[in-house]
Amino acid sequence: MRALLLGRWLRAGPGPPRPESRNGGNGGHRGNGGHRGNGGNGGHGPLRKVSVEVLDHLEHLALVDFRDSEGVERLHKAIQFADQLHEVNTDGVEPMDSVLEDRCLYLREDDVTEGNCTKELLENAREKVEEYFVAPPGNIPLPKLEERETFLQGS
Amino acid sequence: LAPWVPVVGLEIHAQISSNSKLFSGSQVQFAAPPNSLVSFFDASLPGTLPVLNRRCVEAAVMTGLALNCSINKKSLFDRKHYFYADLPAGYQITQQRVPIAVNGCLSYSLCIDSKMSQMVTKTVRIKQIQLEQDSGKSLHDDTRSQTLVDLNRAGVGLMEVVMEPDMCCGEEAAAAVRELQLILQTLGSSQAVMAEGQLRVDANVSVHHPGEPYGVRTEVKNINSIRFLAKAIDYEIQRQIEELENGGTILNETRAFDSKLGCTVPMRDKEGKQDYRFMPEPNLPPLILYDTKSLPANMNHQQVINIDWIHERLPDLPSVKRKKLVEKYGILPEHSFTLLNEDGLAEFFESVVKRTQMKPKKVIGWILNDLLSYLKQHSLTVKESPVSSFLLGDLLNLLEKKEISSTAAKQVFAELWKGEGKTPLEIVKEQKLGLLQDQKELEQICQAVIDGQENEVIMMMLG
Numbered sequence: 001m002r003a004l005l006l007g008r009w010l011r012a013g014p015g016p017p018r019p020e021s022r023n024g025g026n027g028g029h030r031g032n033g034g035h036r037g038n039g040g041n042g043g044h045g046p047l048r049k050v051s052v053e054v055l056d057h058l059e060h061l062a063l064v065d066f067r068d069s070e071g072v073e074r075l076h077k078a079i080q081f082a083d084q085l086h087e088v089n090t091d092g093v094e095p096m097d098s099v100l101e102d103r104c105l106y107l108r109e110d111d112v113t114e115g116n117c118t119k120e121l122l123e124n125a126r127e128k129v130e131e132y133f134v135a136p137p138g139n140i141p142l143p144k145l146e147e148r149e150t151f152l153q154g155s
Numbered sequence: 156l157a158p159w160v161p162v163v164g165l166e167i168h169a170q171i172s173s174n175s176k177l178f179s180g181s182q183v184q185f186a187a188p189p190n191s192l193v194s195f196f197d198a199s200l201p202g203t204l205p206v207l208n209r210r211c212v213e214a215a216v217m218t219g220l221a222l223n224c225s226i227n228k229k230s231l232f233d234r235k236h237y238f239y240a241d242l243p244a245g246y247q248i249t250q251q252r253v254p255i256a257v258n259g260c261l262s263y264s265l266c267i268d269s270k271m272s273q274m275v276t277k278t279v280r281i282k283q284i285q286l287e288q289d290s291g292k293s294l295h296d297d298t299r300s301q302t303l304v305d306l307n308r309a310g311v312g313l314m315e316v317v318m319e320p321d322m323c324c325g326e327e328a329a330a331a332v333r334e335l336q337l338i339l340q341t342l343g344s345s346q347a348v349m350a351e352g353q354l355r356v357d358a359n360v361s362v363h364h365p366g367e368p369y370g371v372r373t374e375v376k377n378i379n380s381i382r383f384l385a386k387a388i389d390y391e392i393q394r395q396i397e398e399l400e401n402g403g404t405i406l407n408e409t410r411a412f413d414s415k416l417g418c419t420v421p422m423r424d425k426e427g428k429q430d431y432r433f434m435p436e437p438n439l440p441p442l443i444l445y446d447t448k449s450l451p452a453n454m455n456h457q458q459v460i461n462i463d464w465i466h467e468r469l470p471d472l473p474s475v476k477r478k479k480l481v482e483k484y485g486i487l488p489e490h491s492f493t494l495l496n497e498d499g500l501a502e503f504f505e506s507v508v509k510r511t512q513m514k515p516k517k518v519i520g521w522i523l524n525d526l527l528s529y530l531k532q533h534s535l536t537v538k539e540s541p542v543s544s545f546l547l548g549d550l551l552n553l554l555e556k557k558e559i560s561s562t563a564a565k566q567v568f569a570e571l572w573k574g575e576g577k578t579p580l581e582i583v584k585e586q587k588l589g590l591l592q593d594q595k596e597l598e599q600i601c602q603a604v605i606d607g608q609e610n611e612v613i614m615m616m617l618g
Contacts, residue, residue, distance in 0.1 A: 113180035
């Protein structure tokens with residue numbers, strides 16, 4: 001069991017989503033193994049600001065609303081908190097991406113055991129047409145920054 | 156004018172042939188009442204978790220082995236995020252970092268000329284094969300400005316086969332996909348019927364001048380048959396060449412093939428470049444596969460997948476089957492291609508050969524010229540043929556024993572085609588097509604003819 005350093009920044013409940021600080025393109029990979037071993041700031045590292053473009057990009061991708069400057073501030077503090085990870089020297093250590101890495105992946109037999117519950121599934125649908133779910137036509141993209149009423153415009 | 160080098164790569168999604176879905180126990184079936192084959196997990200209701208289907212893993216391993224890939228003994232699952240009505244979870248579980256199989260190759264053949272008399276073999280590299288979930292189906296209702304969503308297909312297992320851009324035209328791509336289709340059907344890992352959406356192909360197309368770097372590529376989607384695949388690619392290559400020669404540029408975009416117009420058109424702009432925010436699937440540990448050497452001693456064998464065990468049980472692939480046909484029956488390689496290209500034709504041919512004394516090299520002519528052309532004319536499959544292999548075998552025996560002429564044999568064949576249940580012998584008797592075998596009877600007829608033409612005979616004898 002690894003012990004996690006809980007900093008002052010830990011809040012109960014879900015915080016704002018963690019952005020990739022690099023602008024990931026199409027099929028962007030989660031490269032890391034970043035070893036910036038010479039940190040040692042103890043949670044007081046430089047407060048890295050996130051640009052308006054990235055914030056707008058995030059709002060499009062995840063459909064979150066940072067709402068006001070306090071929301072953005074919370075985001076910056078969350079990044080700062082997470083940056084503490086860079087203080088650990090990970091030279092020559094394989095990145096861990098799941099605490100389940102030593103578990104066995106259970107394999108199920110190819111039998112039909114579920115389904116046939118159309119009525120139940122449609123119960124919560126606000127709109128339905130002959131047992132189909134109804135959705136708006138295609139994705140409705142978030143309007144561009146200039147066209148939205150968001151405080152990000154002022155930044 | 157400098158020549159253009161077209162470059163074609165393919166991304167192929169093959170639906171895995173299994174009873175239940177990749178991560179849930181709901182049924183896999185084409186054409187069922189909407190949302191009747193959907194479990195709580197498929198509908199992405201909170202609190203549900205993915206449970207991997209063993210059969211899907213085996214299908215992917217078989218396919219990887221058949222395509223000469225290295226099977227990764229440890230592969231990982233990831234989430235690919237994007238919003239769409241038919242993706243209830245908001246992400247697809249796929250294998251982006253470490254897929255189940257990598258670095259394979261596929262050999263396929265092309266006819267050099269239209270007479271099918273010369274074939275050339277080419278190979279295309281397989282970059283990887285990954286396991287992933289299919290999405291549901293959206294039916295767009297433009298009149299009422301809404302989309303109807305059916306999740307029956309959501310969660311069905313897919314094998315994505317990525318082919319490197321080693322092809323240069325529509326014909327090569329079509330031949331490669333056709334061979335892949337035959338391999339998948341032989342393995343049984345996918346039924347690969349394009350018309351039912353079990354095999355979907357996207358093409359990546361670009362052009363450049365030799366010696367220069369690759370051009371900007373476009374992705375072409377919405378291709379529903381192998382024939383359209385070749386058309387779409389060739390159209391796109393032409394379109395790009397014309398655009399560039401007119402001083403224009405190629406956009407890195409996704410285009411849809413319009414089969415009615417025979418051209419590609421830009422698809423709706425999806426809000427700029429997609430960022431899928433890949434992350435490891437937190438609910439699934441790594442997928443570990445074993446071989447005979449690494450087999451763990453104490454594990455429940457239902458939980459273990461042994462790559463060597465699967466390898467030993469692979470059926471003969473199409474290329475091996477063709478070779479065997481050529482060696483066993485002395486037919487031409489081109490013939491073996493046609494035999495395997497039609498479902499059931501090779502078996503029909505072998506069945507006829509067994510039943511008749513006629514040499515296989517002669518039988519093949521009847522199969523490929525007579526039987527096949529009749530089938531094509533009437534749009535029938537081999538299974539639907541009114542002429543069974545038994546009937547054809549009997550007919551060819553009559554021909555071989557010289558009881559009928561070859562012209563008569565064609566007549567009998569045409570009669571058999573009507574499917575009225577008569578045997579070849581019965582038809583021969585009915586239509587008096589039999590060759591006379593009795594020497595005395597022949598002499599009598601000849602004598603009668605000569606007797607009846609006295610004048611002509613005298614003229615002949617005088618010179």
